[in-house]
Amino acid sequence: MTTTQNTAAPAAPSYPNQVTGMWVLARSLVMMGVKEMYGLVGIPVTEAAYICQEQGIRFFGFRHEQQAGMAAATHGFLTGTPGVLLTVSSLGFLNGLTATANATVNCYPMVQISGSSVREPIDLQQGTYEGLDQLAVAKPLVKAAYRVNKVEDIPTGVVRAFRAAMSGRPGGVYLDITTPALGQILDMDVAEKLIYKPVDIAPAMPPAKEAVARAMQLIAGARRPAFLIGKGAAYARVEAEMRQLVDKTGIPFYCMSMAKGFLPDTDPLSALSCRSTIMEQADVVVLVGARLNWLLSRGKGKWAKNPDVKFVQLDIDPQEIDSNVPIAAPVVGDLKSSLDAMLAALPSYKMSMDPAWVKSLQDETRTKNAKFAQRLKDAANAMPMTHWTALGVIKPIIESNPDVILVNEGANTLDDTRDTIDMSLPRHRIDCATWAIMGMGMGSCVGAAASTGKSVVAIEGDSAFGFSGMDFSTACRFGLPVTVVIFNNGGIYNGIGVNMSKNGDPAPTTLDINARYDKIGEAFGADSYYVKTPQELDAALKAAIASKRPTIIDVQLGADSGKESGHIGYLNPAPLQNITV
Ligand code: ADP
Numbered sequence: 001m002t003t004t005q006n007t008a009a010p011a012a013p014s015y016p017n018q019v020t021g022m023w024v025l026a027r028s029l030v031m032m033g034v035k036e037m038y039g040l041v042g043i044p045v046t047e048a049a050y051i052c053q054e055q056g057i058r059f060f061g062f063r064h065e066q067q068a069g070m071a072a073a074t075h076g077f078l079t080g081t082p083g084v085l086l087t088v089s090s091l092g093f094l095n096g097l098t099a100t101a102n103a104t105v106n107c108y109p110m111v112q113i114s115g116s117s118v119r120e121p122i123d124l125q126q127g128t129y130e131g132l133d134q135l136a137v138a139k140p141l142v143k144a145a146y147r148v149n150k151v152e153d154i155p156t157g158v159v160r161a162f163r164a165a166m167s168g169r170p171g172g173v174y175l176d177i178t179t180p181a182l183g184q185i186l187d188m189d190v191a192e193k194l195i196y197k198p199v200d201i202a203p204a205m206p207p208a209k210e211a212v213a214r215a216m217q218l219i220a221g222a223r224r225p226a227f228l229i230g231k232g233a234a235y236a237r238v239e240a241e242m243r244q245l246v247d248k249t250g251i252p253f254y255c256m257s258m259a260k261g262f263l264p265d266t267d268p269l270s271a272l273s274c275r276s277t278i279m280e281q282a283d284v285v286v287l288v289g290a291r292l293n294w295l296l297s298r299g300k301g302k303w304a305k306n307p308d309v310k311f312v313q314l315d316i317d318p319q320e321i322d323s324n325v326p327i328a329a330p331v332v333g334d335l336k337s338s339l340d341a342m343l344a345a346l347p348s349y350k351m352s353m354d355p356a357w358v359k360s361l362q363d364e365t366r367t368k369n370a371k372f373a374q375r376l377k378d379a380a381n382a383m384p385m386t387h388w389t390a391l392g393v394i395k396p397i398i399e400s401n402p403d404v405i406l407v408n409e410g411a412n413t414l415d416d417t418r419d420t421i422d423m424s425l426p427r428h429r430i431d432c433a434t435w436a437i438m439g440m441g442m443g444s445c446v447g448a449a450a451s452t453g454k455s456v457v458a459i460e461g462d463s464a465f466g467f468s469g470m471d472f473s474t475a476c477r478f479g480l481p482v483t484v485v486i487f488n489n490g491g492i493y494n495g496i497g498v499n500m501s502k503n504g505d506p507a508p509t510t511l512d513i514n515a516r517y518d519k520i521g522e523a524f525g526a527d528s529y530y531v532k533t534p535q536e537l538d539a540a541l542k543a544a545i546a547s548k549r550p551t552i553i554d555v556q557l558g559a560d561s562g563k564e565s566g567h568i569g570y571l572n573p574a575p576l577q578n579i580t581v
């Protein structure tokens, strides 16, 4: 973790009192309040990164643009202000774009700024250095995309990009700045005058009065109501408002994966174990910053047993309403304004909720929790360890360190961790989210630690870790308090997958059961542990969190731990057993 630095000042513009487009970009970002940015440099953005650092912005240099993008996206979700990703042209841009697209799908605000090559030979397809029509490629995948062709437009480009990322439904925005614009020279006093701070960049969008009344009427009349709280609510930071609404109405709530901890998982009104019962029996369901997408069976599946259920939906995006099933009471507005309006209206309504509904959910929670505790107990001494053995050890450690941000990806590693570890604070769980992607791990760790200053623990499947593993070195280079726990079961889902090869090749799902991921830690000066027993895991994780140093823990599981596709095997096009070997 030593750094060798050339601290010479960045190349000065040729003339005193003149600046380049890169300087204008850096100053525009400072004006927007940017304190951290993430990226990977080269022609034509290297000097832009130097100048950003010189202007006081921390620049987190990564090994792969996708991970720098995941860091920026996580920064956006956790802080409510866009994370900034800086990439080079062509492949660097494309690598980063995967994260910007993913941020858009997840409604996280981020801005990818990429240098691009000279326009004319790109448009004539004459074969220029890293030539690609990046704006055209980005457009269909992001919330908004802009190109700046001349230095004078850089401040406007930055403001437009930030406004698009943050206002309304947040998302990923692409800002293309051409090489000539980055290098163009301007008098400093002229440049200074162009740079400005936008007024009210993410305006409140209060809902219509009638919409609030319609929703309140439905909620008040419900016998078996429930709140379904999504990561949009966590992003909107409305935990205080929801706390009041839950306390005043007594309505139970269910938090989606990344909303876990928005209100504590162990709250008496938390119905985390009762997802199916809510789908099958609730009469009014209030979606609070949660889409009725595949993660909620698109309003079908188990909901089909409950044809009379009515939905209230609180969302900032009018196009989200009726996406899958009719919404009886849409409340379109920003969540803070919508919840404030509902709280203000609440005294005029009398709730008709059946107390037996809450009691039945609480009884079910108790029974399910006891069953779950038994499952962990049964696995406690398994040798080799299973996912459950390891999670039984990790659960009390994370739960007694509630301020640690949990990053989590994998299949079984994701599903089992989510089900095992109770969260008690909002915005402390970052996972594969809406697209269920692998390869968000190390970037999210760096983005979470850099943007909040908090400690991070990542629980990673061995496959999941492979997508971003090299960027553990970025956490090391910056000395961040990041602990990476790798569940090594030797494969995608497990290490004993179907193998139909005729020549002894490994199965498509098979990875490296004997790999020593802890050695990666050694390579970069991190603390590292290889653990085979619950006792060793317990000691390693406690030491790692206490040390606040980058740490990697290779947890040896059995190759048979984990099932095909974790909890979502039903999404495979055909059941595996249909394959005739
Ligand atoms: P989950 O995966 O947790 O169910 P989703 O990502 O599907 O959550 O849904 C988040 C929703 O929250 C999106 O539809 C988005 O438009 C909405 N949203 C994001 N920010 C706000 C906000 N400030 N006010 C209202 N809705 C918001």
Ligand code: TZD
Binding pocket: 409, 410, 411, 412, 413, 414, 436, 437, 438, 439, 460, 461, 462, 463, 464, 465, 487, 489, 491, 492, 493, 494, 562, 563, 566
């Ligand atoms: N590639 C990308 C970008 N995203 C994906 N979701 C996948 C591939 C497919 N995939 C999953 O859906 S989960 C997973 C893959 C490759 C890895 C599961 O293995 P793991 O976890 O080692 O991370 P477990 O504990 O072995 O299940």
Ligand code: MG
Binding pocket: 461, 462, 463, 487, 488, 489, 490, 491, 492, 493, 494
């Ligand atoms: Mg695995």
